[in-house]
Amino acid sequence: MKTLVWFLFGVAGGFVVAHFMNKDPRGHEILADVDARITEFTDRIADAYREQxxxxxxLVEDARGAAAETVANAKAAASDAADAASETARKLTD
Structure with a gap:
């Protein structure tokens, strides 16, 4: 609990310091630079995420296509086997 209080105190203190820095032109410039760097970083992360x-x-589309092809081949093989078995049964009964 003590750690949480110190954390909240630090966050509140950071906001107060940032507010006073923003009032000064040099501080405003520093905060704008930090904001620009953070924006650039998040944009790069978002681009990398979209690329991945x-x-x-x-890859999923390729796997889906390969699976569909495998299923089609298995159906054809099963159909051929059933036809061959049927033909063999017909020959045995004749």
């Missing part, structure tokens, strides 16, 4: 997301989407 598109890569995964491509």
């Amino acid at each position: 997301e598109s890569r995964f989407a491509g």
Whole structure:
């Protein structure tokens, strides 16, 4: 509980210091620079996330296509096997 109080005190103190810094032109410049760097960082992270997301989407689509092809091949093989078994049964009964 004591740690939480100190944490909240530090956050509140940071807001107060930032408010006073923002009033001074040099402080305002520093805060604007920090804000620009944070924005640049978050933009880079967002771009990297979108790039990875598109890569995964491509991999999933490739896997989906391969699975569909495998299912189609399995159906064809099962159909061929059923036809062969049916043909064999017909020959045995004749």
